[in-house]
Amino acid sequence: MDFDPEQRPAQKEEPDVTVVAEGPPPAFDAEAEVERDEPWKRAAELVDASDRLGLAEFLEASDPSDLSRTIERLDRDRRGRLLDVLGPEASAELMDQLVDAQCGELLEAAEPSVAAGVLEQMPSDEQADLIAALDPEDAVAVLAELPADVARLAEEIAGFSPDSAGGLMNTDIVSFRQSTDAGSVVSDLRRRADQVEDDSIQYIYVTDGDGRLTGVLRLRDLLLSPSWRTLEDFMIRSPLAVQTGASLDELLDVFDARAYLGVPVVDDVGVLRGVVQRADVQEASGERSERDHRRSQGIIDEELRSMRLVDRSRSRLAWLSVNILLNILAASIIAAHQDTLEAVIALAVFLPIISDMSGCSGNQAVAVSMRELALGAIKPKDVLWVWRKEVQVGLINGAALGLLIGAVAWIWKGNAWLGLVVGAALSINTVIAVSVGGAVPLVLKRFGKDPALASGPILTTVTDMCGFLLVLSIASALMPHLI
């Protein structure tokens, strides 16, 4: 799957650049068209034929997004045989291009010995992530098939939170003792040139006799240094490092403040354990925010539609069940005011509008609070300031929406008092909604709860109850004018 420019024959003499660009195929080719349209069919044929070479070539020629679609649509049985047919190296390259949830599905579907063979080909941080993504019993079966030292390392990394420095770090790093001379380092690098992946050498890490990190070398300095000098003479001393337990937010702060591409990770006693890369931290941050978004909709597990129906349904239903109970709670306000509703049935038309619009306004405030929290622009203790800022927007938007809905009610029923009831209720409830929406994520965060998961249900329950209560009690107070 790796692209090696040197292997390409230079067919043209002149500027010979491989430009990546999507474009129409040069000519119409019916078979190629089918493969592009339904790539999983071709993959299924190759799995059935146990054609290792053909399958590897086919997957290698696929775009990353087609790979994802192929795995999504391949049936469960063939998904189980795929890694075995493909072999460990090509499987590891395939999994490098899929998200963890898809890799987990492939590994769970495969025999434990096959899964272990594939995992052995992957970098240590990814091994750990994937083992963590497996069902516990599958994970135990796979770990039993791995060589003891690999399994120990993977288990250890899997013990770190996946979004911590320990969970994100790569342990395949290049380090040398500080007493080594520059010449030996260069010849050692030359000897290992083919083992070490191209891009993993940006810095060379320097340790003392006990493996503790003492310095960092830039390749450039190594390049410019006489070969007899020892590393401790020209290394950068007291380099910046993070501890294995550093959180994703701490890592983002580190990389925000500095242009570094990677930062070494040390344990409690300063021993070098790995390197965490800027790109991996950025990726983990992007994934976290997408995960938060899905959690706010009740997609708690990393659902893909290729997963088992029972798992998909159960995971969604867990959140929906809590929600329906909160909804019943909110609707009990209406039940308690049935007499008012019976007298002015037109109010029933406006209850869902007020519920939905207040939810929308409140969710806007939630979204802004979530963003400002993520940026560090606000902290949980800023809740009063946030509330002041939200009330201002709520007063303006509440007035606008209230006037609109009031006018609609007035024109529809020809009763200005009805307009007043629903308009006033929506205006006031908009102010309540943005206040609650702005504050709830801060309060949840203050008490260590997950704002993404709980803000929405809390917000809509409060705004529904307040909205129903406002409509029905204002109507009850103004009843003589309404009937």
Place this chain on the structure above:
Amino acid sequence: MDFDPEQRPAQKEEPDVTVVAEGPPPAFDAEAEVERDEPWKRAAELVDASDRLGLAEFLEASDPSDLSRTIERLDRDRRGRLLDVLGPEASAELMDQLVDAQCGELLEAAEPSVAAGVLEQMPSDEQADLIAALDPEDAVAVLAELPADVARLAEEIAGFSPDSAGGLMNTDIVSFRQSTDAGSVVSDLRRRADQVEDDSIQYIYVTDGDGRLTGVLRLRDLLLSPSWRTLEDFMIRSPLAVQTGASLDELLDVFDARAYLGVPVVDDVGVLRGVVQRADVQEASGERSERDHRRSQGIIDEELRSMRLVDRSRSRLAWLSVNILLNILAASIIAAHQDTLEAVIALAVFLPIISDMSGCSGNQAVAVSMRELALGAIKPKDVLWVWRKEVQVGLINGAALGLLIGAVAWIWKGNAWLGLVVGAALSINTVIAVSVGGAVPLVLKRFGKDPALASGPILTTVTDMCGFLLVLSIASALMPHLI
């Protein structure tokens, strides 16, 4: 703001590692406590005193998240003077740690000449992003103050879509003619060592006489090459490159498929224009998904609460206005069935529950479709497959939720038929909601519309209308059993 380990005195002899970790302060210090709690107050004092050195030191010592909070809370007037007091270099370092929206606010508040001075200190891609983030009239004023060549380059880059290779690329790159010898390259690099930022040299790009990209050099190969060899002898030929117009998705595919840290960007005729970095692409991708999330809640502009009230309110209201009209449309279904509602007033209690729960179920399907679209696991033409997968979940979850709400209705009013009406309506509407929710993002994408912005309002309007219609027409059909 940059961390230079070499400048630090090595106070200890032994392992001397700067570990970044949050922890309690060593001792309580009342003044430091206030600064940490309300850092904008100290910043305001320093701006008022025009204390350039003090302000720079204070900001340098702040955590990145505290910086963001300081700018958020500083009043508009002082925000306008901040960059002037701080001076161009320190301002550019500060802005490197803020999001574009906050940088834009600082630049807009400052005098155009001050803003231009700060921009001159920034890399070309960031200049362009920030100019694009300004109000048009502010952008014109700032461009007029920039040197002609800088302004021209910034305008050119700003002409690329911010999420394209042209918009994301950095133009400050190291390139050499292919006829240069290795020795000259090394001595040139040595001469420029201090100008060139640490991490920007990972590859050295090689061009022909017309500036067209012909090869790429790894630093390692340069290190191991005799000084008399010319670059064309040992460069990697026909390197991978992307065109300036390549989209973010294409860039993500490129970096997904390969372990490269950066990819060169060329124009139509193959001339090297810049380099796009993996970390920048990952960051842009994360920001896009967060932006999509906020757009789905109607936060269309990049709102921060430090922005002007009128802008914040107007931007939120634009989306709410569309929503309230859709809500009124949906509620017109209830208005048309007032007689049914009047006969069975208990139904009014269940209408908001059915509306909200269907919205929740549908939004779960939207979230899964958005994720699978982003992964490439589905394409717009897979709409039938998605629908089949969703119907299965919808049938199970609809049955569960319908039974629950039906039981509640039955127990509350002691009328099994009422339970049947609301239970059946919610069951059927759940299937409709997941079908619509799963399909809508695909259909919108198929027609080139933004699924993040429009999926939610379309979904809730359809599910509200169907839900109200189901409850009221089933009730109407079973009316003899309900009264």
